[in-house]
Every structure is written in structure tokens, then in C-alpha cells.
Amino acid sequence: MLSCGERSGRGQVTTADADLGRGGFDDPVARERLVAVLTETASAYARRTGCAARTGGRVEGVGVTTTRRDHKPVADATGSCAGVVDARTAARWGVHTAREITRDPAPLENCALGGRSGTFLYGFTASYGPSAREARRRLDHRSDDHSPRRAGAYELTARCPGAAGTALFQAETLHDEDDPKSAAPDVDHEGLRAALQRFAERSAKKHGCGAVEGV
Template identity: 35%
Template structure:
């Protein structure tokens, strides 16, 4: 009798081991789970199971945890018959050369828009680039991204947190009622990360509405611009604008084009960890004449690659840049005459002043 009990115990242990092997696989720095409880441990336990299920669906779940370096935690959740979410949580004290892809700034062909609703963040997508009638329909985009930045209080050991979620769902961005679904995992994870990391960040409200990411062919006359390109003067050969709304985004962009819609200048504003990351990146470059924390004034580098200025903000230094464009071909030279330089300064001044004011920063250094 005792022997039967022992055999049954051994069989039970073997079955349990086989079951574990069925849902846990270890691949180097990756751990892949196929079990309902895996959601509770995903991304160091920062995800809310009910929110993830509500967005991705009720099917069988697979979770892959990944650690990419100091201060960065990542995981991927896939629900069979539902959706997929890739989540990255970053302690922004660790941004720099080793994590240059850690902060989301949108697609080059589709500028991201502000999340709004009290959140400092971006909402963007990668549209179809092959002539789709509607580039933001569910079967014509790759991933929809929500990226949020949290500023921690002085009592926290963390300087700030960044939460980025790339979501793939069988839903269309064209429906305004569906867009907020793509942000729910990011906002719930941000709340969980703030609590778990003792960040004490001020959180936004539930996201109830969102603009579409801006498609690259959404031009308008510069004189009527009322978003990130507002207030920038027109000039000979600079009459068209592509912009997004302003609304607390940590990264803003404005594109200026000629009457043929060929881009002439690209202006960018970087705040918080985005500015920190960009400035650290420039400090690693071999050129002395690039933006850095020791030269906060406007200057045009010798090769004509860019001009910049800075401002002091509640979350640290902000960086504003303007880049002439190569779009007209490899043989086109950067604008270099006095009129071009004067226009760049005027455009950068108008762009930086309005952006800084919207973010409650000091007036930018005058170009």
C-alpha cells in the first residue's frame, strides 16, 4: 500500500513538472510563460490583469519577459484570437547612448499626437506606406504606440519613469470611439509603476478621446497653422506646414515645406528625458559645435546641419532645434545665405517661444 502511495506521488510530481515545462520556457534573457497567472508577474508585476484582458481579449495568453539593461523592464503579452502588447518601463535616470531607442518620438511619416487628459505623452502609429486609401485602418498599420512620461516627486529614488506600450488590435483607428482602447494598458501600467517604484507622480485622467496621428500628406497653409507650427512666419519658398496639436507632449515637431510640398525645414522640441537623451547623445559626437549642456545659446554649426536654443522648464532643460532638409535630392545644398539664416532664427524663435510657454517654461534663449 505504501509503495502505491509513493508511486502515485512520483507520478504526480512528474506530471506537475511536465505542466510547468509546458508553460515556462527560458531563452537567455527571456522568460516565456503560457499560463493565466503569468499576467500577474509580467513586467515585474506592473501590469493590471483586468485591464490587459479588457484590451487584448479573453483567449489563451503567452507572456515573454525581457530585461534590457539598468532601469529598463520589458515584456510582451500575446492573446490568441485577440491582440498583442509590447510594454517597456524605463527609469529615465538611465537614458543615454545605451538606451537610445527607449523613448518613442513617433513615425517619420506620421507625427505622433499628444495623449492629453493630463498625461505627458504621445500617441502614434506606423501607417501603410504603399498608397492605402485609409492608412490608419486596422489592416493597414503595424503598431499603435502610447508613450507616457512621469515626473517623480522629490521623495522618490527615481527621477522619472517612461512607459511605452505598442499595441496591435483588430480595431480601426478611424473610429474615434475605439482609439482610447489603445491607451488603457499604458495608463494603467503607468499608475502601477508609479506606485511600485514609489514615484508619487501626478497621473492624468482616463483617456476618453484622441486625435488621429498626423499623416505625412496632411499639409495646410503656414499662415493658418494653429498647432505646433503656429506663429512661424512664412517666407519665399516656405509656405506649407505639417503640424500636430499642442497638449503636454514631451516631443513636438513642425515641418515646413514649399508650394510643391517638398520639406524645407523640420523643427523639434524635446522636454524632460527626451531633451536629456538628445543632449547626452550630442555630447558623444566628435564635433564640438553641437548642442550640449555647456552651450545653451542658439548657434548654427559649421556644416549647416542644425540650429538650436534651450529653455529652463519645471522638468529640466528643454531643447529646440531646426534642421534644413535634404528632401530635394543629394546634390541640394543646405540653405546658407544671410536670408536663410535670418529665417531659420525667426522660425526657431517663434516655434520655441510658443512651445516653451505651453509647457510653462522660461523664455528660450534668444537666437
């Protein structure tokens, strides 16, 4: 996702679909090769179309969660989950693990807080550009269908420059399909809203966005 100027919504998005072979996304070298091709393609198109985007350098290392084992103790979180909940809140919520991405700004940022074995309990997501529009479309579709609102689901927004457009930040309790008996305890609604505020403000600041606001 490249911003072609400071005006909100002005930018370009390039995507890639690929068969990465037997290892798939578990192979870090294959991930890096795919991202290298994608960034070169996006940069070349931006130059041809007069998009004055800052493209940076070559991406080295594409750290993504590819298995259920890719979690860490919540106290060791240094990326998107860092600072979302303090130790006291984590203990009260039964949170022991975190799945996260790096601190670097991305079109889609997420943080999943889980139980001792990594079972999903709470999820936080920051969506920008097309990711935000798709997330908003799903919310609107759910409202049109009068689908019940998931317990402990909250949203915030922020106006951002360039391709990021209007960002959407979401927090919700998660359902673990592999462990249906495991679920978040009685939802601390005030605490969950406060955690979303912290998550959203940190993400918005990385993207140069304006103030975070309620939906």
C-alpha cells in the same frame, strides 16, 4: 512622461511597443487603445511607487501625422507650427504647408514647414526628458565625429520642472529623401533663429519651463 515633483529631472517615463495590425498607426481606434493601455500602466506604476503625478483623464484622439499627405496650408496651422513664421517670411522662404502636432504639451513636439506639395524644407523640434537627452547625445556624437554641421541648424535650451528636465529646442533645414532636388533656398539665418526663439518660448511656456537660452 509623468512628473513626480517640481524638482527638475524628477519623474517617470513609460513606453509601449505594439503590433497594431494591418492598419498600424493609420488606424485612429488602434492608436487610442494603445495609448489607453499605456496611460493606465503609467498611472498604476506611479501610484505603487509613491510618485505624486497628476495623470489627468482618458486620452481621446491621438492625432499624429502618418502619411506624407497629412499636411495643411501653413496659414491654417493651429498647433505646434502656429505663429512660427508670418506670411511674409513664409513667402520669402517658399513655405506653403505645415505638418504639426496639437498645442498640448508632449515629450517630443515638432513642426515641419514645407513647399507646395508638402516637401520638407524646415524643421523645428522641442525635446523633453529622455527625448532631450537622446537629442543631446546625437549632437555630442556628431561633434565627436567632426561631422559637418548642417546649414541652418540652431539649438536653444531651457530648464524645466519635473520629468521634463533640461529641454532642447532645435531648428534646421531639412532634406527630403523623396524629392532630393527640392531644398530650402538660401538660408535666412537671422529669420530662422528668430523662428526657433518663438517656437521654443511657446513650447517652454506650455511645460512651465524657465527662460530659453542659447546653447
